[in-house]
Amino acid sequence: MSIRERLSGNEAAAIAMKQINPDVVAAFPxxxxxxxxxxxxxxxxxGEVNTEFVAVESEHSAMAATIGAEAAGGRAMTATSxxxxxxxxxxxxxxxxxxxxxxxxxxxxxxxxxLNIHNDHSDAMGVRDAGWIMMFSENNQEAYDNLIMAHRxxxxxxxxxxxxxxxxxxxxxxxxxxIELLEDELVKKFVGEYNPDEYLLNKDNPxxxxxxxxxxxxFEHKAAQAEAMRNAKQVILDVAKDFExxxxxxxxxxxxxxxxxxxxxxxxxxxxxxTTKYVVDNLRQKxxxxxxxxxxxxxxxxxxxxxxxxxxxxxxxxxxKADSLNAVGGAxxxxxxxxxxxxxxxxxxxxxxxxxxxxxxxxDDIESVYNDLxxxxxxxxxxxxxxxxxxxx
Amino acid sequence: xxxxxxxxxxxKPSRFTAGHRMCAGCGAPPVARMILRALKPxxxxxxxxxxxxxxxxxxxxPYTSWTDSFIHTAFExxxxxxxxxxxxxxxxxxxxxxxxxxTTKFIAFGGDGGTYDIGLQSLSGAMExxxxxxxxxxxxxxxxxxxxxxxxxxxxxxxTTTSPAGxxxxxxxxxxxxxxxxxxxxxxxYAAQTIAVxxxxxxxxxxxxxxxxxGPTFLNVLAPCPRGWGYNTEDLMKINKLAVETCYWPxxxxxxxxxxxxxxxxxxxxxxxxxxxxxxxxxxFKPGNEWMIEEFQKEVDKRxxxxxxxxxxxxxxx
Numbered sequence: 001m002s003i004r005e006r007l008s009g010n011e012a013a014a015i016a017m018k019q020i021n022p023d024v025v026a027a028f029p030x031x032x033x034x035x036x037x038x039x040x041x042x043x044x045x046x047g048e049v050n051t052e053f054v055a056v057e058s059e060h061s062a063m064a065a066t067i068g069a070e071a072a073g074g075r076a077m078t079a080t081s082x083x084x085x086x087x088x089x090x091x092x093x094x095x096x097x098x099x100x101x102x103x104x105x106x107x108x109x110x111x112x113x114x115l116n117i118h119n120d121h122s123d124a125m126g127v128r129d130a131g132w133i134m135m136f137s138e139n140n141q142e143a144y145d146n147l148i149m150a151h152r153x154x155x156x157x158x159x160x161x162x163x164x165x166x167x168x169x170x171x172x173x174x175x176x177x178x179i180e181l182l183e184d185e186l187v188k189k190f191v192g193e194y195n196p197d198e199y200l201l202n203k204d205n206p207x208x209x210x211x212x213x214x215x216x217x218x219f220e221h222k223a224a225q226a227e228a229m230r231n232a233k234q235v236i237l238d239v240a241k242d243f244e245x246x247x248x249x250x251x252x253x254x255x256x257x258x259x260x261x262x263x264x265x266x267x268x269x270x271x272x273x274x275t276t277k278y279v280v281d282n283l284r285q286k287x288x289x290x291x292x293x294x295x296x297x298x299x300x301x302x303x304x305x306x307x308x309x310x311x312x313x314x315x316x317x318x319x320x321k322a323d324s325l326n327a328v329g330g331a332x333x334x335x336x337x338x339x340x341x342x343x344x345x346x347x348x349x350x351x352x353x354x355x356x357x358x359x360x361x362x363x364d365d366i367e368s369v370y371n372d373l374x375x376x377x378x379x380x381x382x383x384x385x386x387x388x389x390x391x392x393x
Numbered sequence: 394x395x396x397x398x399x400x401x402x403x404x405k406p407s408r409f410t411a412g413h414r415m416c417a418g419c420g421a422p423p424v425a426r427m428i429l430r431a432l433k434p435x436x437x438x439x440x441x442x443x444x445x446x447x448x449x450x451x452x453x454x455p456y457t458s459w460t461d462s463f464i465h466t467a468f469e470x471x472x473x474x475x476x477x478x479x480x481x482x483x484x485x486x487x488x489x490x491x492x493x494x495x496t497t498k499f500i501a502f503g504g505d506g507g508t509y510d511i512g513l514q515s516l517s518g519a520m521e522x523x524x525x526x527x528x529x530x531x532x533x534x535x536x537x538x539x540x541x542x543x544x545x546x547x548x549x550x551x552x553t554t555t556s557p558a559g560x561x562x563x564x565x566x567x568x569x570x571x572x573x574x575x576x577x578x579x580x581x582x583y584a585a586q587t588i589a590v591x592x593x594x595x596x597x598x599x600x601x602x603x604x605x606x607x608g609p610t611f612l613n614v615l616a617p618c619p620r621g622w623g624y625n626t627e628d629l630m631k632i633n634k635l636a637v638e639t640c641y642w643p644x645x646x647x648x649x650x651x652x653x654x655x656x657x658x659x660x661x662x663x664x665x666x667x668x669x670x671x672x673x674x675x676x677x678f679k680p681g682n683e684w685m686i687e688e689f690q691k692e693v694d695k696r697x698x699x700x701x702x703x704x705x706x707x708x709x710x711x
Contacts, residue, residue, distance in 0.1 A: 023484035026477060050487055052480040056473065057518030064470035064515065068477025071464050072439065074484055076477070094466045200462040200478055201485060201497055203437040210465035211454035 014039035023074030033107035063091035073199030096131030101154030118358020262291025307343030418626025420616030431600035443507030505546035585646035623672020
């Protein structure tokens with residue numbers, strides 16, 4: 001029996017963590033993810049979990065302590081946003097290189113500077129090549145569901161990689177929505193015990209972690225990480241199948257919303273997908289064949305699957321909630337266009353950098369993108385593929 | 394039982410083994426070896442080491458000198474790594490995943506760069522949070538691993554590659570940070586300053602206290618560096634002795650806030666004795682630079698007096 005509740009995205013993440021009841025949580029306050037360690041420490045204080053909560057003095061130490069805990073043989077979690085992730089950056093790479101299946105809640109926010117506390121994806125995009133599995137969530141339900149599935153994916157012996165579950169700061173993290181929770185016991189059973197093969201606290205088999213790794217070995221170790229990331233694809237699908245059995249909720253690499261027969265489509269991540277679905281529905285009523293590809297799994301990047309899902313379209317717009325400042329377009333656009341090219345799908349494509357620093361993205365904005373796509377289909381003329389949405393000129 | 398070096402070496406095999414690539418005459422390996430010998434043979438340890446000489450020359454994939462469990466991640470976070478591992482230990486014990494009768498101790502090592510400078514925040518945080526761990530700073534007074542750059546532990550006037558003794562600026566122009574007192578000010582149960590002298594007695598006994606005092610503890614160990622200091626490799630023990638006999642590096646401990654100065658030389662040697670055998674201070678002995686030695690001596694005297702005062706104040710009957 002699922003439990004019906006009304007929760008914010010941060011509450012949903014904290015409750016998932018409570019039900020997972022990890023060995024160690026180490027975190028540092030930063031808007032908009034602060035509530036997650038707040039809620040969690042109240043679970044600790046009230047005996048609802050028996051986790052060791054480490055209230056560290058910085059995000060660098062949050063990641064360093066979760067690395068220490070996970071290497072020691074514990075299940076370790078953390079939560080952060082924006083500059084917190086920036087400060088962790090050094091340790092983010094180390095966590096994945098040590099093959100530690102740490103799970104993080106990343107509540108997306110614009111990375112400074114200048115300082116801004118609102119949502120965009122510049123924090124996540126800054127670590128996209130760091131060797132973490134990266135999952136995005138449209139709403140509180142998905143933030144919760146992704147966290148419940150996270151450990152099963154990250155800890156799989158063929159994977160052993162850290163994983164972050166992203167949700168949009170404020171838009172999702174602070175909005176209260178309906179949600180269906182699983183019962184504690186069911187989560188416990190689904191997530192299972194963490195029994196690593198090798199860990200620091202195994203007195204009978206001491207290990208050394210984090211060597212100086214020179215020219216003779218680092219290349220092979222990096223290739224092993226890359227292989228683990230490729231392996232993660234099947235594991236993500238397998239875990240989603242098991243999750244569907246207990247919840248009825250279906251997950252894959254991405255959600256195709258009215259995409260089958262669509263002629264024009266948007267590709268985006270997180271909460272913007274909700275707005276886009278609303279616009280798609282309205283356009284469909286007007287007879288416009290609009291669709292949406294909402295990417296859930298950004299790393300590993302499901303290139304071939306995306307290309308197959310988009311190959312039949314007449315025009316595609318990718319929405320990037322972070323600018324790459326590289327004079328050619330955002331990161332998601334680069335990945336999607338590259339996927340299309342490699343898989344020999346020739347579809348006109350444009351990029352829209354949008355929502356930077358929490359700039360509101362309304363249904364009208366999304367509709368304007370579909371209008372632009374319709375124009376591209378009509379004229380065959382893209383002109384400038386690197387565009388802005390909602391930028392004041 | 395009184396300390397006996399021969400007996401300890403015979404009964405407690407080294408947990409930090411041969412084959413590492415640290416320099417001849419380096420002060421750090423004997424420190425690591427002796428500190429680990431202070432562990433009870435039946436206890437397991439998780440050793441966390443900051444990036445630096447000790448890490449890069451003891452764990453070069455696929456070889457390691459450490460027989461206990463070992464973790465290294467980066468330069469500034471040996472304390473946070475150890476703290477995280479210790480947190481997992483508490484959780485796993487609580488959950489019955491580690492047998493009640495098994496003991497693991499957490500020992501972090503960092504050089505002065507990784508401790509006084511880039512790792513100070515991580516160390517301060519770990520000490521304040523009260524993890525049951527020892528942090529050992531092996532202080533060689535500069536960034537030796539990257540090639541002798543000045544740190545906040547570098548003594549005044551020392552010639553380093555980022556505070557070179559030139560024609561206008563005669564070496565490092567700032568005095569060194571007093572880290573042991575900073576750590577004592579965290580009101581941790583045990584903080585001490587030590588060095589490998591006298592058959593390692595002071596070092597061993599303080600390591601034992603630090604490891605087996607519950608809560609966060611700190612050891613600051615002077616670990617001379619033949620390359621950075623410019624002494625002959627065979628003179629390591631002589632340099633150590635001179636650091637203590639001149640009161641450049643006083644041996645003391647702070648137990649629950651009470652200062653105990655462990656050694657007060659009957660004849661405190663002039664600081665020249667410590668400075669002269671080291672090339673990094675060579676320029677101080679040039680004619681016209683006598684003021685530098687005088688100033689150095691004054692600073693040593695001042696700090697020595699402060700320490701004696703602290704001992705007096707903290708041991709006063711209330």
